[in-house]
Amino acid sequence: MSLPRHILQLFFILMISFVSRYFSLPIHDPPYNYYLDETFGYGSYDSQAYPSYLNTIDDGEFKDFINLRTQILSLENVDTSPKIAKIVSVDDLGAKGDGADDTEAFMDAWKEACSNTGTGAILVVPKGKTYRLKPVRFSGPCKAFLTVQIYGTLEASDDQSDYKKDSRHWIVFDNVQNLLVEGGGSINGNGKIWWENSCKIDKSLPCKEAPTALTFYKSKNLVVNNLNIEDAQQMHVSFQKCKNVLASNLVVTSPEHSPNTDGIHVTDTQNIRITSSTIGTGDDCISIVSGSQYVEAEDITCGPGHGISIGSLGKDNSKAYVSGVTVNGAKISGTRNGVRIKTWQGGSGYASNIKFLNIDMFNVTNPIIIDQNYCDQDKPCKEQSSAVQVKNVLYKNIEGTSASEVAVKFDCSKSYPCEGIVLQDVNLRREVEDEAAKAECNNVDDLAQTGVVSPRCP
Numbered sequence: 296m297s298l299p300r301h302i303l304q305l306f307f308i309l310m311i312s313f314v315s316r317y318f319s320l321p322i323h324d325p326p327y328n329y330y331l332d333e334t335f336g337y338g339s340y341d342s343q344a345y346p347s348y349l350n351t352i353d354d355g356e357f358k359d360f361i362n363l364r365t366q367i368l369s370l371e372n373v374d375t376s377p378k379i380a381k382i383v384s385v386d387d388l389g390a391k392g393d394g395a396d397d398t399e400a401f402m403d404a405w406k407e408a409c410s411n412t413g414t415g416a417i418l419v420v421p422k423g424k425t426y427r428l429k430p431v432r433f434s435g436p437c438k439a440f441l442t443v444q445i446y447g448t449l450e451a452s453d454d455q456s457d458y459k460k461d462s463r464h465w466i467v468f469d470n471v472q473n474l475l476v477e478g479g480g481s482i483n484g485n486g487k488i489w490w491e492n493s494c495k496i497d498k499s500l501p502c503k504e505a506p507t508a509l510t511f512y513k514s515k516n517l518v519v520n521n522l523n524i525e526d527a528q529q530m531h532v533s534f535q536k537c538k539n540v541l542a543s544n545l546v547v548t549s550p551e552h553s554p555n556t557d558g559i560h561v562t563d564t565q566n567i568r569i570t571s572s573t574i575g576t577g578d579d580c581i582s583i584v585s586g587s588q589y590v591e592a593e594d595i596t597c598g599p600g601h602g603i604s605i606g607s608l609g610k611d612n613s614k615a616y617v618s619g620v621t622v623n624g625a626k627i628s629g630t631r632n633g634v635r636i637k638t639w640q641g642g643s644g645y646a647s648n649i650k651f652l653n654i655d656m657f658n659v660t661n662p663i664i665i666d667q668n669y670c671d672q673d674k675p676c677k678e679q680s681s682a683v684q685v686k687n688v689l690y691k692n693i694e695g696t697s698a699s700e701v702a703v704k705f706d707c708s709k710s711y712p713c714e715g716i717v718l719q720d721v722n723l724r725r726e727v728e729d730e731a732a733k734a735e736c737n738n739v740d741d742l743a744q745t746g747v748v749s750p751r752c753p
């Protein structure tokens with residue numbers, strides 16, 4: 296019985312550190328000139344004066360989160376009693392892990408684990424085997440805490456006809472609250488067939504959507520820890536409409552030329568922390584899109600790929616809202632972009648209160664870029680006057696090398712210029728030593744450059 300106890304303890308530790316971290320985290324919407332004040336050293340931050348993170352989510356959610364903590368605490372207290380989490384191994388439900396399809400067994404195991412009413416259930420994917428799966432949807436709500444221990448490998452069916460019903464998803468956790476997924480195993484999207492049939496690779500083919508390997512949808516209080524996610528059909532991991540998420544120790548890999556294979560995608564999700572993860576794919580390491588708020592990425596190793604992106608936002612004249620994003624501590628190498636904000640012309644809404652801190656770049660083509668004329672389509676995008684407003688963006692302590700001449704590029708909207716951009720201690724050189732790096736800064740209102748900034752906006 297030492298296994299479940301160990302797991303519960305880990306869950307406990309993770310959730311507690313998650314919760315306590317957020318108790319002290321000064322994430323909030325700062326006043327407009329917050330970064331400027333901070334930069335110039337007067338406007339010190341007073342955590343008492345502003346609502347803390349916890350006040351920004353509504354009372355019901357707050358209580359849920361505290362309840363979770365209390366429940367986990369009491370789980371710990373009854374640990375010596377026979378009330379122990381139920382273990383459901385997929386092998387007990389008939390999964391073979393021999394290359395044949397195991398989807399049925401996984402669905403049966405999920406049903407059993409999810410309907411368990413005791414102190415929680417642990418769904419186990421044993422080590423040393425590879426389980427082949429068609430698209431699967433693990434739906435909640437479940438009766439109690441659920442842990443999914445993936446020790447072995449999950450491998451996607453590469454028969455595209457298996458995805459007829461839903462060509463956008465492979466594995467989905469749908470509406471599951473209080474969930475821990477971990478185990479050190481692998482989730483392999485087997486994406487080659489999808490990449491070969493992508494219109495980005497074969498220009499003669501029509502553009503079609505491909506599945507995201509692992510999706511968490513409408514889930515709250517989620518810990519995803521210690522997993523390898525590789526060779527996704529399209530995106531690797533997506534958090535969509537989730538709240539209170541800790542994603543840590545993830546290793547996400549796919550080839551540099553695999554199309555649209557974002558590493559970790561955050562959409563319409565609030566209060567998410569991504570830490571200690573290594574991501575190298577064919578597209579963005581992390582992409583954060585509309586509806587996302589209070590996103591923290593810390594200790595991220597990124598490359599190859601397209602870097603860490605906010606956006607794209609505002610496609611097809613859509614409204615987009617992203618705020619409270621902090622990227623703190625990243626090593627980005629050999630990527631097309633470093634830290635990027637990208638918006639389409641014609642959108643509306645805002646991307647605001649964004650901090651990029653303590654970032655090392657190595658040979659990155661566009662280390663710092665705001666691109667408000669983003670256009671990822673074959674035909675040219677026509678000029679439009681509306682735009683997603685970009686404001687209050689701090690770049691602090693960023694250094695390293697640029698593969699191209701333009702190391703800092705702010706290509707902001709003419710009609711909605713970027714506001715409140717701060718460069719503080721930014722030092723970017725060209726990877727090719729004897730050439731100078733440049734900054735191109737268009738349509739930026741109240742730009743501040745403090746400390747050592749090189750190259751500087753003219």
Ligand SMILES: *[C@@H]1O[C@H](CO)[C@@H](O)[C@H](O)[C@H]1NC(C)=O
Pocket residue numbers: 629658660698726
């Ligand atoms: C830097 O990147 C360029 C193109 O992106 C590549 O050709 C070059 O080999 C890289 N240099 C190093 C030192 O990695």
